[in-house]
Amino acid sequence: MRNDVVRRGRLAGERSGEMMHFLSSMGADRHLADADVLVDIAHVMMLNKQRIIEPDTAKSLLSALLTLYDNGIPDSAFGDQFEDIHAGIESYLIENTGEEVGGRLHSGRSRNDEVAACLRIRIREDILRQLTILCKLREVLLSLAGDHQDAVMPGFTHFQHAQPTTLAHYFLSYEQAFSRDFERLHETFPRVNRSPLGAAAFASTGFPINREYTADLLGFDGVIGNTMDAVASRDFALEVLADLSLLMVTVSRLCEDLILWSSAFVRFVDLDDAFCSTSSIMPQKKNPDSAEIMRAKTGSVLGAFMASAAIVKGLPMSYNRDLQELTPGLIRGVQDAKHTTGLLAEMLASATFNTGRMREEAGRGNATATDLADMLVRRFGLPFRTAHSIVGRAVQKGTPDLLNLDAAAVEITGSPLSTRGLSAIDITVALDVEKSLQEKRATGSPAKIPVAAALEERRRQLAGDREMLEKRKEQLTESVQALIREARRIVS
Ligand code: ARG
Secondary structure, three states, rough: OOOOOOOOOOOOOOOOHHHHHHHHHHHHOOOOOOHHHHHHHHHHHHHHOOOOOOHHHHHHHHHHHHHHHOOOOOHHHHHOOOOOOHHHHHHHHHHHHOOOHHHOOOOOOHHHHHHHHHHHHHHHHHHHHHHHHHHHHHHHHHHHHHOOOOEEEEEEEOEEEEEEEEEEHHHHHHHHHHHHHHHHHHHHHHHHOOOOOOOOOOOOOOOOOOOHHHHHHHHOEEEEEEEEEEHOOOOOHHHHHHHHHHHHHHHHHHHOOOOHHOOOOOOOOEOOHHEEOOOOOOOOOEEOOHHHHHHHHHHHHHHHHHHHHHHHOOOOOOHHHHHHHHHHHHHHHHHHHHHHHHHHHHHOOOOOOOOHHHHHHHOOOOOOHHHHHHHHHHHOOOHHHHHHHHHHHEEEEEEEEHHHHHHHHHHHHHHHHHHHHHHHHHHHHHOOOHHHHHHHOOOOOHHHHHHHHHHHHHHHHHHHHHHHHHHHHHHHHHHHHHHHHHHHHHOO
């Protein structure tokens, strides 16, 4: 078993397996290992450029690192005897290139700036993956909205029938919410994408390093100026988890709707069998388990944020080993959010929406009573509150027909409305569901015209977001390619 080169000088004694396992961050570091190789390559190129190491040393180091880049990191570097992947890779390099070469890799740096850089590289990629999936989810919602512009359904408040709307209007509401999640994560990206490298332990180093050069090589948007802050802060990770928490809260609400809508009470949606489970005892059951797990994953992501914030909140300046404990939760939170939103998009795209059932329910519970009150305002010049009271009282009496409205008007205003010309036909027209819907014409409302306008505007917004995202992705891919090209050039 190879030894951890970091420990060998200062510390004596063997550690038990349990202790090594307890201290090691190797489990989570598997997610940082690829980034670590890139960070090592950029660091060696900087040491070489600044003449901190000899060109021959740089060549040998880069050649060994490029082998790791090309062929993958051997399992031996992931052993539990290493405190982390940084020690694992350094130990591997020393064993393979000798102490004279490998022993120079860690000049002018610390694992503290190294791990912060790895995290930022990993998380910026996760952000871009999450943004890509969010675009897919938004596309599915917009396409469902486009297909259901005529699907009249009941809208709910307090989960009580409230006013008619359309399924398109409903899907547009979620697309709009998810577009804010896109915006938030996208705005977080530049704060994540800054280089802590060169901070070393926290006080930087006396070697003539060039922080801007490593930042540039790794595709960062710049350096984190203060070196103490660079190693000590994890607010970039908290911010990502906060963004994802908000995203997941919306996901969970949508799932809640789908779960309720799947019930025999409601029957608004039939989820594809692939997203459902059955019972081990009740053979008739079809349960919306995927939506339930998605709702539960929201709790896990919120938990990851809480755990991470709690880990950081009591730490004195600057680096503390506690920070290591944040990584697994961060990775899990990011993965949970990614898988959940990806599968949600698929679940929605494959679901069948029962528009007949929705239509049946759209007018239930005097869902157009507000329109009746509005008509009384327009027709008789009543204050809205008066009209609201008259219709409410008529509903209390049973149903807002001419008889009850007149009785209610007498009770509330002292005189009936029929004597002023209100007829049964007027009431039927005012209560008509279709008419109610098509009168909602203001921006963002459920009538055909504003829905069509919203669809167009949202599609344009999505196309713009996608373009922005593709540019970001290309920039990152190009910077990694350029780094590797330059490393190969130095080696050859
Ligand atoms: N495994 C550590 C982490 O994840 C890397 C930094 C270790 N630094 C230290 N001073 N022990 O934070």
